[in-house]
Amino acid sequence: MSEQAEPDTDRPDPDPPDRIRVVLAKLGLDGHDRGIKVVARTLRDAGMEVIYLGLRQTADSIVAAAEQEDADVIGLSMHNAGHLTLAPAMAAALREADLDIPLVIGGIVPDDDVEELRRGGVAAVLGPGASADEVVAAVRAAAGAALPE
Amino acid sequence: MTLRDLSVEDLVDRARSGDRRALGRVLSWIEAGGARADEVTAVTHPLAGDSHVVGITGSPGAGKSTLTGQLVHVLCERGRRPAVLAVDPSSPLTGGAILGDRIRMDDLAGEAAFIRSVATRGHSGGLALSVPGSVRVFDSAGYDPVIIETVGVGQVEVDVVGAADTTVVVVTPGWGDAVQANKAGLLEVADIFVVNKADRPGADDARRDLELMLDLSHVTGAEDPTGRRPPIIMTTATEGRGAPDLWQAIADHAAHLRRTGHLAARQADRLRAEVLNRIDQALEGRARELLDQEDGRTVLDRVVARELSPTAAGRQLIDSMLR
Secondary structure, eight states, X not given: OOSOOOOOOSOSSSSSOSSOEEEEEEESSOOOOHXXXXXXXXXXXXXXXXXXXXXXXXXXXXXXXXXXXXXXEEEEEEOSSOHHHXXXXXXXXXXXXXXXXXXXXXXXXXXXXXXXXXXXXXXXXEOTTOOHHHHHHHHHHHHTOOOOO | OOXXXXXXXXXXXXXXXXXXXXXXXXXXXXXXXXXXXHHHHHHHGGGOOOSOEEEEEESTTSSHHHHHHHHHHHHHHTTOBOEEEEEEOOOTTTSOEEEOSHHHHTTTSOTTOEEEEEEOOSSTTXXXXXXXXXXXXXXXXXXXXXXXXXXXXXXHHHHHHHTSSEEEEEEOTTSOOXXXXXHOGGGXXXXXXXXXXXXXXXXXXXXHHXXXXXXXXXXXXXXXXXXXXXXXXXXXXXXXXXXXXXXHHHHHHHHHHHHHTHHXXXXXXXXXXXXXXXXXXXXXXHHHHHHXXXXXXXXXXXXXXTSXXXXXXXXXXXXXXXX
């Protein structure tokens, strides 16, 4: 190696990136984007880097963005009762692309559906009334980062 | 397969053979800095040097992202494989960032393009270190051109974008008058001007103000030594109008650089600046360490007690660092 390797004091832990990077999107035809904007700001203020894709994304466009951005977590906002179809489809698209990135769903999701979503490959579900702290904690946990005290 | 089990060489190999996920990860390593980033740079440096580097800058809301998206669209249609580093600021308070440039580009970009959102990550000079590293990674993986898109505020951003082979400065109608044009240092780095939102009132005024500024460069002798005058391209990025003209202007500038031998000089300047940044960062790190140690604290205490001037203290500590 021509360059002398300096001791890496800034980053003792090689694997978790120093900033959690989250791709946030809405999948399909669901125009309710107030919630995802609040979540984007919440995650930013918790020190994360949010790659905001916004409305009308497809599973393919989200996979492409997650690859290019080396996302730690993908957050999907769902307010059109399509979650039982779209979330497992997204999880399948990630598996097909061989992308091991946890998927977090937020929005109008009835409690009864949570178990089915978890079985379909969703790491966490944040329903109505989830606090900012709960959102941050769920994303951190999904990213595998240590939860703050 | 998990990427974490791969060596730097293997991952770079994968990235170069078209594995976009591997490329995404290599870019993360560069952004994180440290020993792994240095290793990636050591591996990719001999493989790079062929891509044309384009910097696109301008004030917030000038339409840089949309214009970049249109440019990428034109490039993909012509069979090129462009890469974009879209830089957005990190919050100085929390270090977090909302990176929203993709939203303007994804629909336009072809599948051949690779777009990476980059946060400035506050720490001093971090961007100046990571951007050349990321450009080198794209370059070594065959992406050409590599486009750096950033807001033209802050010295580091201007330095980064000004160090490109071709620097494009985007203004909009109503951005300011000829006086602003003359005092804004940003304009001096432009190889190409774009007046975006050219469908709006005042576009011709903006163009005229730029022409006047360029005329004055001629009068004062501040013009390009080769006599080249930066062209002014009128665009309406939201409709894609002018994007092919912009690409033509960039290609013309690249040809001009090659013809005059300035391309090699620009690349050498860029590498020189990068080496200088490395030295700055390393020395600053050592200086900070020194100030936290017994010796440094003793000297600082004497400065606080007014027994020693800050300049003398600085000299003394530099001497002890370099010994």
